[in-house]
Amino acid sequence: MKVFIIGIAGGIGRRVAEQLAEAGDEPIGLVRRPEQAEALALGGIQTVQGDLVSMSIDELAATMRGCNAIVFSAGAGGKESDEATTRVDGDGPGKLAAAAERAGVRRFVLVSVFPEAWRERRMDASFEHYMVEKKKAETQLVLTDLDWLIVRPSALTNEPGTGQVDLGLAKVHTEVARDDVATTIVELLRTPGLNRLILELTGGGMAISEGISELTIRLGCGGGLSTDFVLRNADDRLD
Ligand SMILES: NC(=O)c1ccc[n+]([C@@H]2O[C@H](COP(=O)([O-])OP(=O)(O)OC[C@H]3O[C@@H](n4cnc5c(N)ncnc54)[C@H](OP(=O)(O)O)[C@@H]3O)[C@@H](O)[C@H]2O)c1
Numbered sequence: 001m002k003v004f005i006i007g008i009a010g011g012i013g014r015r016v017a018e019q020l021a022e023a024g025d026e027p028i029g030l031v032r033r034p035e036q037a038e039a040l041a042l043g044g045i046q047t048v049q050g051d052l053v054s055m056s057i058d059e060l061a062a063t064m065r066g067c068n069a070i071v072f073s074a075g076a077g078g079k080e081s082d083e084a085t086t087r088v089d090g091d092g093p094g095k096l097a098a099a100a101e102r103a104g105v106r107r108f109v110l111v112s113v114f115p116e117a118w119r120e121r122r123m124d125a126s127f128e129h130y131m132v133e134k135k136k137a138e139t140q141l142v143l144t145d146l147d148w149l150i151v152r153p154s155a156l157t158n159e160p161g162t163g164q165v166d167l168g169l170a171k172v173h174t175e176v177a178r179d180d181v182a183t184t185i186v187e188l189l190r191t192p193g194l195n196r197l198i199l200e201l202t203g204g205g206m207a208i209s210e211g212i213s214e215l216t217i218r219l220g221c222g223g224g225l226s227t228d229f230v231l232r233n234a235d236d237r238l239d
Helices: 011-022 035-044 056-064 082-090 091-104 125-142 178-189 208-218 225-236
Strands: 002-006 026-031 047-051 069-070 107-111 147-153 155-159 164-168 174-178 197-203
Touching: 002 011, 011 026, 011 035, 011 069, 011 178, 026 035, 026 069, 035 047, 056 091, 069 091, 069 178, 082 091, 082 125, 091 107, 091 125, 091 174, 107 178, 125 147, 147 178, 155 178, 174 178, 178 197
Parallel strands: 002 026, 002 069, 026 047, 069 107, 107 147, 147 197, 155 174
Antiparallel strands: 164 197, 174 197
């Protein structure tokens, strides 16, 4: 599987790329600085130098042509200006989706955010702007005909992954390790039946592959699972 990752040098993006490369898949993504390309190349990860904001839709389409899926895990929120938040977090996914349609890449996984994240902390205006832009991006993607999947992780940590999460349609916002978010995204890329859904992802006690399988069965999205597996679990539920 060849996967185009926007944000490939970032916390989640790099982990997704590394896990894909380790499994023999082909991650590729945009980097803004040559030293990021060099660092990723050491792990056998291919990159293209470019900037989501300055590239045209045609240029982005040409870069991703031939890929099987896209992962959008870029973000300027909190680190650059509000204007950058608008261009990257807000307008970026819609722009990339337009490029995906042009390039014929149907599967699009967007890393978003819980709508209630840190609202109790009475964050500043820039944070509120970030939240508005994240929601705008979700809406733009949902309006496309792509096989989109939106994953909203809770607050990200750099703790080592546990291989366990809590994943579903609505979860309580706590914390989740970037390692586990990346593993979940990689597994979701391998589960094509789960699409056109918004999933919330937080730390938890269920093995990632098991959580995805359960969700697939519960939502009746059998594609991607063996018939044996679906029947076995359906039987279990009837017992
Ligand atoms: N932090 C949290 O607790 C939290 C919670 C929920 C969701 N999220 C979301 O999760 C996602 C990933 O988070 P993360 O911590 O892994 O992010 P990160 O480490 O900040 O990585 C973001 C990446 O996006 C890239 N990027 C920014 N602007 C770009 C542009 N114009 N063109 C191309 N690439 C660009 C950055 O490139 P450079 O390296 O060149 O800067 C960086 O590599 C983000 O969308 C974030 O909003 C975060």
